Amino acid sequence: MDIAEIPILSLANTPRDLSSELGATFRRYGFAMVRDHGIDAALIEEAWQLTAEFFALPTEEKLRYLVPGTGGARGYTPFRTEIAKGATEKDLKEFWHVGRDLPEGHLLAPTMPPNIWPERPAAFRDVFTRLYAEFDRAGARILSAIALDLGLDESWFDPAIEDGNSVLRLLHYPPVSAEAGGAIRAGAHEDINLITLLLGAEEAGLELLGRDGRWLSIAPPKGALVVNIGDMLQRLTNHVLPSTTHRVRNPVGERAGYSRYSMPFFLHLRSDFRFATLPQCVTAANPDRYPVSITADDYLQERLREIGLKG
Structure with a gap:
């Protein structure tokens, strides 16, 4: 398996210093790798421990936190x-999904249900609220660095993501059994949201689809974030920044007997954000693909139906 030669960038740099390198790797791969992100290592370690503890609970206990009709938005x-x-x-x-807590009566509350929390592990709510x-x-x-690379003001995305419908997903891929048949841990897909920040890709399996049709393995250093463009940002930039197809393949040999855990943070726009293609991303060679404007929530609900989370 070939490895995607994605540079490892430092988030310790200012958004202006980071913008051109980040823009170049996103245009080439739709993916980036970022170190020095400032997320506390001890907090991350505690989060991994709690994730494993939760998914080790009996299935009937976990099912108490299934909320029908919400598309898996919480719980x-x-x-x-x-x-x-x-x-x-x-x-x-x-x-498991953790979302944004909004104050009672908030304008966006109808599109963002309140969080629910398991009774155990005990520190679950505190740790994942902080994370x-x-x-x-x-x-x-x-996003500030992306804005600068696109020729926008550094703070352009700030109002677009204020009280945004972002989701932290705690993922468990159990050991792969012979009964899996043709299924894999995560089928080839693109993310729905604006950008995704992922912890846990050090465990082999995450692959992106290269421009030549080959699958390329993503191998970040320990603790680095893998960041990828989602369909919402692809739409907003008229495909200047591509939402790249990726998957999590099944392990082979001894590793098939082990669980895999990861934590993607799906950064979303405000539910009421209305898409309008960025003018600087429209040219004669790249005409506007999306002349009809819809809201971020309309787009999200359509995609949730496509992936089986809503009827």
Whole structure:
């Protein structure tokens, strides 16, 4: 398996210093790798421990936190529920979603249900509330660099993501059994959101689809974030920044007997954000693909139906 030669960038640099390198790797791969992101290593370690503890709970206990009709927006989604768009086999994964807490009566509350929390592990709520805030901060900094690369003001995305519908997903891929058939841990897909920040890609399996049609392995150094463009940013930039197809393949040999855990943070726009293609991303050679404007929530609901999370 060939490895994607994605440079490792430092988020310790200012957004202006980071912008051109970040823009170049996103245009080439749709992916970037970022170190020095500032998320506390001890907090991350505690989060991994709690993730493993939660998914080790009995299935009937986890199912108490399944909320029907919400598209998995909060709480627990069982094994083999989600399916990649166009796929025939459901993914070999289960997950938990943490979202943004809004004050009572907030304008966006109808599109963003309140969080639910498991009774155990005991520190679950505290740790993941803090980790969500840390991802939020790092994501906003990355978006500032993206804005500058696009010729926008550094703070252009700030109002677009204020009280945004971002989701922290805790993912568990159980050991792969012979009964899996043709299913894989995560079928080939693109992310729905603006950008995704991912912890946990050190464990082999994450691959992106290269321009030549070959699958390329992503191998970040320990603790680095893998960042990728989602469909919402691809739409906003008229495909100048591509949302690249990726998957999590099944392990072979001894590793098939081990669980895999990861934590993607899907950074979303405000639910009421209305898409309008950025003028600087429209040219004679790249005409506007999206002349009809829709809201971020309209787009999200359409995509949730496509991947089997909503009827």
